[in-house]
Amino acid sequence: MNWQGKQVLVTGAGGFIGSHLAERLVQEGARVRALVHYNALGSWGWLDHSPLAGQMEVLAGDVCDPFAVRQALAGREVVFHLAALIAIPYSYLAPASYVRVNLEGTLNLLQAARDQGVQCFVHTSTSEVYGTAQRVPIAEDHPLCGQSPYSASKIAADKMAEAFHLSFGLPVVTVRPFNTFGPRQSARAVIPTIISQCLAGQPLKLGNLHPTRDLNYVTNTVDGFLAAAAAPAALGQTINLGSGREISIGGLARLICRLTGRPEEIQTEETRLRPQGSEVERLLADNGLAARLLDWRPAVDLERGLELTIAWLGQHLERYRPGVYAL
Numbered sequence: 182m183n184w185q186g187k188q189v190l191v192t193g194a195g196g197f198i199g200s201h202l203a204e205r206l207v208q209e210g211a212r213v214r215a216l217v218h219y220n221a222l223g224s225w226g227w228l229d230h231s232p233l234a235g236q237m238e239v240l241a242g243d244v245c246d247p248f249a250v251r252q253a254l255a256g257r258e259v260v261f262h263l264a265a266l267i268a269i270p271y272s273y274l275a276p277a278s279y280v281r282v283n284l285e286g287t288l289n290l291l292q293a294a295r296d297q298g299v300q301c302f303v304h305t306s307t308s309e310v311y312g313t314a315q316r317v318p319i320a321e322d323h324p325l326c327g328q329s330p331y332s333a334s335k336i337a338a339d340k341m342a343e344a345f346h347l348s349f350g351l352p353v354v355t356v357r358p359f360n361t362f363g364p365r366q367s368a369r370a371v372i373p374t375i376i377s378q379c380l381a382g383q384p385l386k387l388g389n390l391h392p393t394r395d396l397n398y399v400t401n402t403v404d405g406f407l408a409a410a411a412a413p414a415a416l417g418q419t420i421n422l423g424s425g426r427e428i429s430i431g432g433l434a435r436l437i438c439r440l441t442g443r444p445e446e447i448q449t450e451e452t453r454l455r456p457q458g459s460e461v462e463r464l465l466a467d468n469g470l471a472a473r474l475l476d477w478r479p480a481v482d483l484e485r486g487l488e489l490t491i492a493w494l495g496q497h498l499e500r501y502r503p504g505v506y507a508l
Contacts (some may be wrong), residue, residue, distance in 0.1 A: 191213060192244055309328075392461060399487070
């Protein structure tokens with residue numbers, strides 16, 4: 182797709198992946214409207230620190246409000262919907278919030294996109310919807326399993342996006358990123374948790390060390406979003422964006438210790454464990470569909486991605502609280 186002059190909306194643009202995506206679209210020449218979550222502090226999230234924010238139209242609002250959503254979509258040709266509540270531990274405490282934001286917020290976006298006749302709606306899923314792998318690698322036809330209120334809300338949102346495509350012909354493509362990491366990721370995720378503790382010279386306090394994850398650097402994920410929006414064959418499809426490589430949390434911690442030059446002092450902390458039955462034990466992507474439909478493959482491998490993330494986090498450690506468990 183030629184992005185030059187294309188009218189684009191990115192929801193969740195103040196967040197981790199959303200801010201990277203919004204910046205990349207500006208670099209590609211798109212006219213970007215960046216929807217950030219309204220808050221009393223007037224913060225635009227990570228866009229507060231972006232040198233490209235001045236080249237975007239930044240709009241504060243709430244995807245739970247259909248009036249704000251209609252305003253955000255006005256005149257847009259392509260929508261990248263990333264706004265969501267994502268923290269799994271907090272979903273145990275506030276499940277209704279996840280239904281409102283992840284399901285009802287997505288419904289508001291889909292309805293407004295249908296009303297305004299957008300050319301492409303890229304909906305963001307998550308590998309958490311698969312639950313613990315029943316077979317590997319995980320292809321898009323793997324059964325879905327809501328092992329947390331967060332994953333259940335995302336399954337519902339995915340199905341609503343599917344319904345709008347099948348019922349109303351809305352041009353939807355669902356991208357399903359596996360564990361994206363990189364600069365700006367929240368301390369609620371395992372990689373910044375490990376890196377920040379290493380850089381602060383603290384023993385590593387983690388939860389379960391045995392589960393495996395398929396980790397994908399953020400620029401790879403952004404490449405996949407752009408490719409999904411540009412490929413007519415992707416419409417109506419759900420497409421995994423994963424590396425096709427798995428590593429255990431314990432193995433990841435040891436790798437980061439080596440890369441940061443820290444001793445391997447790893448402790449399991451009870452409060453960081455998921456409830457029994459909720460832990461996703463294994464995730465490993467089959468990314469063959471992305472290769473076939475989008476000509477997409479991850480360009481940055483795990484080790485290089487970790488090096489880049491460590492370097493960035495070392496320059497921004499003041500934004501993290503290494504000794505605090507973030508829900």
